[in-house]
Amino acid sequence: MLSGMHEHDGPLTRLRRSHEQTVLELLRKHGPLSRAELGARSGLSRTTLHDIVAGLGSSGAVVASTPHVEVRKRGRPVEKLSLNPAAGEAVGIDFARRAVHVAAVNFAHEVIGSESEAHSADLSWPERVDIAQRLLATLATGASENPGDGGRRERPGTVHLDALSAIGVGVVGPITDPGSENAHAQGIDGLPDLLRKRFGVPVLLDNNTRLAALAEAVWGAAADSSDVLYLRLSHGVGGGLVVGGALHRGRYGLSGEFGHVTVDPAGRPCECGGNGCLETRASLDAVLFRYREAGGRADGFAGFLDAAAAGEPSALGVLERVGHDVGGVLAAVCHAVGPGVIVVGGELAETGPALLEPVERALRQQLMPLARHHVDVRRATLGEAGSALGAIALVLHESPLLSHYPQPVSEENA
Structure with missing residues (x-):
């Protein structure tokens, strides 16, 4: 500086x-x-x-x-x-379940660009880091070739990788200590060091869905509220909380695990060990499963989106039931934390009113009468770059939302 x-x-x-x-x-x-x-x-x-x-x-x-x-x-x-x-730049990387998203901003808070690339769910961490490095190199060179199937980009400028001061990183699942059993089970215990060696700068690591909540509260749909509940409906279901103007992480990094709130105790087994969790009913795979049970024939999630947009009864019926499940969980969380704004993001939110209207109906029905008109449901605005932008916010510490936030994992204790 x-x-x-x-x-x-x-x-x-x-x-x-x-x-x-x-x-x-x-x-x-x-x-x-x-x-x-x-x-x-x-x-x-x-x-x-x-x-x-x-x-x-x-x-x-x-x-x-x-x-x-x-x-x-x-x-x-x-x-x-x-x-x-x-004076410098900051980079954010989101290692989602099946894609890598990167974004970069300069110290004037101008977004330089963002890139995304899909991959298989079983790709190794070194291979995912290779993708991130390649996407950042594309931003650095200003290349304009077709990003390929599954790739998206927004590039108003060019990144100077030699000007980086730090990298913020989002990953799936709870983040506690990189040396913990949880981190080892996730396979991320060596990730900060791997990234530091690749880029030569400090690395800050946190849960990617919570970082998306931070981004929406800083730059996105909930920038005008100090109490925010963010829910992401994607390959997994999770979220984040902003309480009293501060991002809430929780004692063990478990805040925002809304996907593992039980909806039906007799429901399908969940990977967390429970049964009938929201994730077993509102994740992308679960929605497709319910859609095909209802007689839907569209192939893949893109086909489901097309079917919903075309008004196919089986697709709309599934969204109605999913919205009811989601709204019930949101109502329970609202009674605990009292947010002013609920932001719904992830690929499933691309169905728009077909999902959000049932969510709102169930929410209003299950909230206490006094609270029904004090919660505003909004669709996320930052898209798939949200977690990467939240990771940048973690680096820049540009918001009072982080004023009481625990020091994130860095390469010093990796």
Whole structure:
């Protein structure tokens, strides 16, 4: 990080450096801010702040910009200050069950690009890291070739891999200690070290669904709420909680395991050891199983999405029943934590109102009357890049949502 240079190290110089670090940290955490916003957050006087910002601007650490003409309001445009985009970059990687997603932002909080590639569920960790490295290299070179079957991209800029300061990583399942039995069972106990050796920078590791919750609460559908329940309906079912304006991890990293709330004690066995968990009824495989039991003939999940969009009765009937199951679980969790916003994401959410309307009906029916009109159900907005963006948030610590969050796993204790 660039900073003003001083010839002496007296009390005034140390005080100035402290003020500089305060301003730099605020811009690192919150992205572009006006001078008024910086003053309110830092507590510095207008004169002191003007002097500090001028010095940081001269050194190249901070740059100023105004909104584009089309987004300006009436009156003089408000200048925003941000860290120099060239000061560094952060990368997030989401190792989902059957795909790798990567995203990158610079220190001005500008998204440089994102990439995704699908793979088989049994792919080894070194092979998954190879995919991540290749996707990041694609962002770095700005290559424009077809990403291939199962690949998606959004690339407004080019990543400079030699400017990385850290990598945030999301993985499936509870994250406690990389040396724990849980980590060994997941096969991730060597992952942070593998990534550190590949990229040569610190690695921060956490549950990918919880990181998606963080991203939606920072940049996405729930950015206006301090109490958020996020549910992802994908190959697995999980979620995350933002409680009182802070991301909640739980004592053993088990917060947000909504997929293992029991819906039917006599239901199908779940991989967790229980029976009738929500995951056995609302994961993608479970939905396809229920759809075929109902006589549906579409092949694969993409075919199911097409059938639902076309209004096929068997597909809509399954979504109605899945929505009822999901809404019941959400109601139970709402009674425990009282969120203001529920965000539903994952591939199943692509069915839109066909799923979300039954979810809302069941939720309203099962919530206490007093709570029914205080919970807003929304569809996730960040798509498959959400967990990778949440991993970047973990690196940047750009939000007060992480102010009381336990220190994530890093390569120092890997």
